[in-house]
Amino acid sequence: MLKAERHKFIMTKLVEEQKVVTTDLALVLDLSEDTIRRDLNELDNKKLLEKVYGGAVLVTEKATDIFNINISDEDEKKKIVTKALSLLHDDQVIIMSGGSTNLVFAKLIPADLKATIYTYSLPIAMQLSQHPNIDLIFIGGKMQKNAMVTIGMDVIQVVSKIKADICFIGASSINIKQGLTEIGYEISIVKKAMIEASDRVVSMFSSDKLDTKMPHVVCDLKQLDTIVTNLNPEDPSLEEYRKSGVFIL
Amino acid sequence: MLKAERHKFIMTKLVEEQKVVTTDLALVLDLSEDTIRRDLNELDNKKLLEKVYGGAVLVTEKATDIFNINISDEDEKKKIVTKALSLLHDDQVIIMSGGSTNLVFAKLIPADLKATIYTYSLPIAMQLSQHPNIDLIFIGGKMQKNAMVTIGMDVIQVVSKIKADICFIGASSINIKQGLTEIGYEISIVKKAMIEASDRVVSMFSSDKLDTKMPHVVCDLKQLDTIVTNLNPEDPSLEEYRKSGVFIL
DNA sequence: ACAAAAAATGCATTTGTATGCAAAAATTAA
DNA sequence: TTAATTTTTGCATACAAATGCATTTTTTGT
Structure with a gap:
């Protein structure tokens, strides 16, 4: 199974179930959790999902409120x-x-x-x-x-x-x-x-x-x-x- | 259940019922009250709710936010x-x-x-x-x-x-x-x-x-x-x- | 002021994650 | 095709996060 396929699978499952769990995916796709994590991190970097502890969830589009200036520290x-x-x-x-x-x-x-x-x-x-x-x-x-x-x-x-x-x-x-x-x-x-x-x-x-x-x-x-x-x-x-x-x- | 899910659950319940109670959440989610408190504190830090003694309430829209212009109608x-x-x-x-x-x-x-x-x-x-x-x-x-x-x-x-x-x-x-x-x-x-x-x-x-x-x-x-x-x-x-x-x- | 409830704190345990490394697979160049 | 190179994958290890419990501190209502 190609990486691209896997990513597609993950994204589909994510949309269907609102979340994906690293261990589940490893089991279903018969791959190590490491690989799944690397996939999830990749998809996270592409902003296609949000990686969280234990899996990933859908990206929640935060209201880009122009007037809400974010001051760091x-x-x-x-x-x-x-x-x-x-x-x-x-x-x-x-x-x-x-x-x-x-x-x-x-x-x-x-x-x-x-x-x-x-x-x-x-x-x-x-x-x-x-x-x-x-x-x-x-x-x-x-x-x-x-x-x-x-x-x-x-x-x-x-x-x-x-x-x-x-x-x-x-x-x-x-x-x-x-x-x-x-x-x-x-x-x-x-x-x-x-x-x-x-x-x-x-x-x-x-x-x-x-x-x-x-x-x-x-x-x-x-x-x-x-x-x-x-x-x-x-x-x-x-x-x-x-x-x-x-x-x- | 992922933490992200839990936070979502809490926020939904909060909006529905105007408040959440630490002990209730611990019961419903089958987690210790400590974890719930940590969650509520996290959400409080993100300004998504206001932690109060015993639980949390909705953030009261503070009028002092200069940048949040309120447009009527x-x-x-x-x-x-x-x-x-x-x-x-x-x-x-x-x-x-x-x-x-x-x-x-x-x-x-x-x-x-x-x-x-x-x-x-x-x-x-x-x-x-x-x-x-x-x-x-x-x-x-x-x-x-x-x-x-x-x-x-x-x-x-x-x-x-x-x-x-x-x-x-x-x-x-x-x-x-x-x-x-x-x-x-x-x-x-x-x-x-x-x-x-x-x-x-x-x-x-x-x-x-x-x-x-x-x-x-x-x-x-x-x-x-x-x-x-x-x-x-x-x-x-x-x-x-x-x-x-x-x-x- | 007092007792009860809630919260904070430190700690141990579990669980998830990052990283380097080696083997396997895929890609590229000759 | 073959050999060289790059990429992917899984594993071992060290590391960080999350959780529940025990203890102490704070808050609350009376």
């Missing part, structure tokens, strides 16, 4: 951004870039904070639009759809006219030599403009971004005033960063 | 906007205002439509950012937070520079004498600019908006090319609108 990110809440004060003018860490930050901004926030991230704007005391300005332009942010000259032009007290920049990668780097050119120049427009520059990211690099430079470490990570500021892996003079929260 | 609105899909063609430049009817419309835009869409509505932009073939431009400005749209001079300036083939305008109120009217002044002037910028003006709304008025005039009926409602175009309550020369879908 949200709890971890909460811990990071909570440290940065002390940087917020009434009447500040703030610029926020995109990124899930900044989104978590936006969620945690206290309801009584009165401030003006500029952003070019759709999810962050959605979040902040729920905030009673924030003057929110969305920076328009062409949408970079996967990241849900606007990019391009329109964005730069607006950002370069802002005079902000503080900006919160998400980080793709950071290291001692190159500083902050980004995978996309367009995002990198927007971030440059943000930094230029702000008195104080804060970047929040988890420690796995440390000592990594991307093609496009945003700024070097000296231009960052504060970085916020999940690590203790005294952590040895931040040693070099501390030396560069950036304040670590 | 969504099915009814789907019927309306489906009629308007025939107005879409490849390579069009489109402007869309905000409003839940337009949001439903955005959801239904075919995946293969290649077009450029301008909007100043956050939810609509979120929706369209999922669309593979649409060039999306968000019109920035100060956010009107309850409506999740940008307003003000920044918006007007951008809109007035667009040359669009068609625009889709949500309607707060419409009547024969004043035409389209809005509750807010700012929204009304943005919509005026939209109309000015577009070759063709389409407005979609349910019949309960007919023959009502709001303080701020957007345009009179003559400036609308097409209106789309839930009613049959021949419906007597559209009689006067038909006479005004507007095309009714």
Whole structure:
């Protein structure tokens, strides 16, 4: 019996019975359970079924709700951004870039904070639009759809006219030599403009971004005033960063 | 019985009976209460139910989920906007205002439509950012937070520079004498600019908006090319609108 | 505050899974 | 066709997951 036949058999049985059990299939098809498992894993990779402990079940199409943004390690990110809440004060003018860490930050901004926030991230704007005391300005332009942010000259032009007290920049990668780097050119120049427009520059990211690099430079470490990570500021892996003079929260 | 099956069983029972009891489930499924508890905790972590002392209950839709926009009468609105899909063609430049009817419309835009869409509505932009073939431009400005749209001079300036083939305008109120009217002044002037910028003006709304008025005039009926409602175009309550020369879908 | 019920925790047992390896089968190249 | 190569398969082993039980902790109703 060819593998393709077997896969077909498995899929048929799966549709008929809503589930398949590894041991049953091994028995019926007279093959080792290992082979069945390999088959099921293959079919799982092709998204034709869902492998579970002991067998497999039909793929349940999860409602791809656009508005339900999935933040990975949200709890971890909460811990990071909570440290940065002390940087917020009434009447500040703030610029926020995109990124899930900044989104978590936006969620945690206290309801009584009165401030003006500029952003070019759709999810962050959605979040902040729920905030009673924030003057929110969305920076328009062409949408970079996967990241849900606007990019391009329109964005730069607006950002370069802002005079902000503080900006919160998400980080793709950071290291001692190159500083902050980004995978996309367009995002990198927007971030440059943000930094230029702000008195104080804060970047929040988890420690796995440390000592990594991307093609496009945003700024070097000296231009960052504060970085916020999940690590203790005294952590040895931040040693070099501390030396560069950036304040670590 | 596979764990996945059990979870499905529990979820089904939960929906049917609004609650599940740990001891009952243990009895029915012939498993220890420990296993049931572990299951319920797992499902709780996935936010599929809420674990409570003694069992579990349905997740209470928390209103604080910003991203979960509630559209009233969504099915009814789907019927309306489906009629308007025939107005879409490849390579069009489109402007869309905000409003839940337009949001439903955005959801239904075919995946293969290649077009450029301008909007100043956050939810609509979120929706369209999922669309593979649409060039999306968000019109920035100060956010009107309850409506999740940008307003003000920044918006007007951008809109007035667009040359669009068609625009889709949500309607707060419409009547024969004043035409389209809005509750807010700012929204009304943005919509005026939209109309000015577009070759063709389409407005979609349910019949309960007919023959009502709001303080701020957007345009009179003559400036609308097409209106789309839930009613049959021949419906007597559209009689006067038909006479005004507007095309009714 | 107290007793009863439920839940969490650690542990042992069972069961299912991943992985490297060797033999068998299928495929490819000459 | 034959030999070389790749793929598939089954097995042994180490590993991880699931389950039930005993014990401790927490919660609840009175």
